[in-house]
Structures are given as structure tokens and as C-alpha cells.
Amino acid sequence: MEHTSLLERILRGVALTLVVIFFMFPIVWIFMMSFQTNETILRIPPQLIFEPTLANYTALITGKLMTAAGTLDIAFMRNLWNSVFLSVTSVAVSLLLGVPAAYAFARHKFRGSEDIAFTLLSFRFAPALLVLLPLTLYFQKLGLANTYIGLIWVYQLICLPLILWIVRGYFEDIPADIEYAYRIGGHSWFATFRKIALPLAGPGIAAAGLLAFIFAWNNFVFALVLASADKQPVTVGALAFITSSGIQYGQISAAIVLSITPTLALALYAQRYLVEGLSLGAVKG
């Protein structure tokens, strides 16, 4: 253990608390809003003490939104399911395509390999809005607009370069001789990939997958344009709360709480992999 004086520890604690409060405040505030009605939320001045209500969550889960103008159907649970389905499938497809590709780029230098890798990365440079118009036209021609397959395909623009480039770095960090040692011991390159390279890059792959999942989950603009109501993820679905009779802050907050919960849970679960993944370089070959 490092030795620190009492004063130093107190100061450090205070500083950390300030930072945590600063960053956590919006989330805490949203969490509190999700248990309030629009009236209590919009009180001026805002108050910390209120009578909690589960009405927002009930409305979201039952899909019936009561407004001053009447009852409104909302498809939030459907949106949430869409988000889960789209993100999980996109990341799975990206991992399936990206991890072997990353391995190939890391281990085999061939003519144009750098160019191809860079082209794949460049997908992330293009502003989404610039790509969207031609993409929409093509997708309508091909019958891919408003399909899960079409959306998952477009989501590869987000996930694939990310996974490819992060995982490639991890593969490059594994000394090639470890794989050679395995191959010369009487194993094929595919067995080497499965038994040596994949496990050693495992934490990196998990980290890349998690990041890709978060990016896919947070995507808004592709789904907004390419999907209709029944295929929309939560990010787009939240627009439904801006109704003719006003903005439903309570429901929006509850929707946010529900939609960040899966990513948060996943991040907490995968935290140890992330840390392991980042310290992989410390393992001597």
C-alpha cells in the first residue's frame, strides 16, 4: 500500500465526491424525475421532496399514456425490445465478421491489407446524415428499408470498424511466437486461432463488443430514417413523448431509466473484462 497522510486522503475523498456528484447529477435528477408527474417536475423552484409515483412506469409498461387530450398508445416496450434485438444481433454479426478479419489484418500482411483496413475504418469518418439519403433510396429499391436485416446491416457501419480496429490491436499485442510455438507443436492455424489467439485476446474482444453494443444502442439517426414505428429502438421511440398536449417529462425520464439500465448492467458486469483487457499488455510473452 502506498503511504498517504490523513489530510491527503480527506482532500482526495472530497475531490472524488465533487467529481462524482458533478457527473452523476443529471442521471440522479432523471431518476428522480421518473417518479414524478409533469406538474411536480415543472414546479418553480424545483424541489427535492416529492411524493413518488409509479404512474410513469405503469404507462410505459402497459403502453397507455394518459394525457390531458386523452389516452395515447405508445410502443415503448416494443422499442426496448427492438433496441435489444438490433444491438445484440448487430454486435454478434460484427464479432463474427470482425474478429477473424482483425486476426487476418494483424497476422498476415498482404498487398493492400492496410488499405482495406483503413477503408473499413473510414466508414466511421463519414457523417451519417451524408450517407443516409443515398442509403435510403437504395434500401427502398432493394426492399431493405424498414426491415431488421436492413437495420442490422447499416449498424455494421457502427460496430464493425470499432471491433475490427480494437481487436486487431489486441491480436497484434500477442507475440506471434506464442502462436508459432503452438503450431510447431502439431496444431493447424485454425486450432491456433481458436485455442491461443482467441483466449488471449478474449478480454479485448469483450471490451470491443461492449463498446460496439453501447454505440449501437445509442444510435439514433439511422433508425430514425430507415425504420418505421414497429422497428424503432428506444432512442427514436422517445420522440413519441413529445405530444400535442406537451412534453411528457416524467415518461421520458422513466423511459431513459429503463433504456440505460441494460447498458449499465452490461458495463458493470463486463467491467472486470475491460480492466483485464486494458492490462493485457502487461503479460510478458
Added chain:
Amino acid sequence: MSASALTISGVDKFYGPIDRGVHAVKNLTMEIGKGEIVALLGSSGCGKTSTLRMIAGFEEVSRGTIAVAGRKVHTLPPVRRNVAMAFEGYSLYPPLTVRENMAFALKAARLPRSEVDAKVASIAKLLEIEDILERYPSSISGGQQQRASLGRALIREADLHLLDEPMGQLEPQLRAVLRGRIKHFIKERGLTAILVTHDQTEANALADRIAVMEGGVLQQFDTPDRLKERPANLFTGTFVGEPPMNVFEAFVGTAAGRINLRLPDGLSLDYDKDAFSAPVRDQLLSRERVVIGIRPYAVRRSKEGVPARVSANQWLGDQTHIAADFAGGSLVLVEHDRTRLDLGAPINVSIDPKNLHVFDQASGMAISHGMELA
């Protein structure tokens, strides 16, 4: 020599396009018999590791063929070459213990558990790593990792064992002990081994024959003794041997029935014509300029002789290395007694023609060693 364990014929290695890329190994041809231990000796970048990796199958052979135990293997994947290798960078599998790492090498052989355990135990004893068998590679020292890696290679039964700098990280005492044990182990089992090293002591101690490489070219492939006594060219002459051979350019002249080898700074080595054997004398007299080489052990101090001036004097505990300014260069001589000579002290040296190595001035190829033609 018994059946051939490895035949390399006309092998070229280019990094990058053939004939345009970096030419790392040039037209290499060598044959290694079964049960031989051969060292590839050379400085960094001489092509020795490239050669080893081509044999193992990690580098493509640009041109030529490689055969292991009579089987052409240079187009086969490493898995089908039946060679074992110890890597310079150890390359142990991080998630496995030392024991598992070594046992893992036997996995493909599908041996019964008890036999694997017995083999691991005996190799671990040989390499003095019994106490770290349950540890993970990241928690042991470089020297221990190197021994584990060596063990992983030696435990296997293969047509060829390739050892890349197998003892570079070990402490000197341990290295000396292990050299003997490993040689005994290899010889006892009749294994064939190729080791890559830049340490000539290691090559001399372990190898039956040494292949000296430089600039991608095999300079000489011979026994340690013959490398010292009959270097094929100036490179092997100066590369093999510690301290290195003294080398001077000389003009060949004759005067009054004597042969003079005129050195820079107006110095001259004078010999009676009959001091050389007839063929050597003819060779000498047919040339105007040669390069002469003298091993430091063969330089004698004498009353008569060519003058030199002491520039350094080191007592190494068992011998003295004296460096002297001589003929525009530096001459090193070794004496077995402790010699007290001050810096700048004048000495006279003489060189017996029996100890003279003569090389061609242009090509560097050996002309004669002592009384015999090269």
C-alpha cells in the same frame, strides 16, 4: 555421417518481392547429419534466425528447397514438418503453468498421463526448474522462462530440434552447467539439433559443427577446431576466436634470398625463403599484396623482432591481453603469465611463419594456413 536429418539446397530468402526485397539469406546450401548438433553463428542480422524460421516454417522460402529427414518440407505448414523449437522470446502460453506449458507440447502425441508426468519431471530436473513447475510464466524470471521454453522444445520427439538463442538469458554459471547437460541429453537420445547463437563459446561448447554466417551468406561450415585453425576467409578468421585475429595488409617482396612482408609504417616481417613450405612460398611470391592474420596466442615477445608500443595491458585473472600500436594499427597478444608492462613501453614481437594465415587481398579468401595451402 549417417542419414541426412536436414538438407538445405540453394535457399534464398527475400523480405519483400523476390529479387527486389531485402535479401536476408543468399543461396544457402548445407547438409546436417542425423544426431549432429549444429550451431548457426553470426552477428545480428546475418540471416541465422531467418534460416531457422524457414526450417520451422514460419517464413516462406523464396527459392530453393529444404528437406527434413529426406522429406521436402519447405512448402508444408509447420504442423507437418515434425520439428520442435525453442523461441528466443520464450513464447510460453501465459494462461498455463510451466508444467502445463511443457506437457502441452506432448498433447499432439497423445501419451498416457503418467508418461507425460515422468517426461516433464525428468526435463524439469535437467533444467533445474522443478520448483517453478506450478508457477505461471508472468511470475517467473526471464532465465526461468527461457529454461521452460527450452524444456518445452526438448521434451518433444521430433526429427529436428531448433533452438533460437536457447541460453541467452541465463547466468554464466548455470549456462555452463546446462550446456553440458543439454549436450549430453541430445547426444544420448540421438536427437538432431540446430541452435542459433551469437555467442561463440556456446557454439564451441555445444556444437559438432558450426555454420558461420554473415550478410546472409554461409561463410564456412566446419568443426570448431577447423574454424579456428583453417578459417576459409578473412571474415571467419576475424569473427571466430577470442580475442580476434590480428590482421594486417602486407606487400610481398624478396631481398637477398629472404621473403619480406612489408607492413605499413615501414615495418617488415622478414623470413628465410625456406621458412615456408614450397607451395605456400610459390603462392606468396605470385602476389604483390596479401592480408596476413595472426592469432593473439601466436604472437611472441622477443628481443629481436619488430618494434611495437604497448597501448593497453589487461590481466584477466588467468591470462594477460596486451594491445600494442603496431604497423599503423593495433596488435593484440595473449600471454599466460601476469605481465607488467607500462603503457607506452616499447616491445619487440616476432611471428612464427607456422602461425601465419595468409588471405587474398581482394577477395578475402584464405590462401594458406601456416605451412599448408588453404
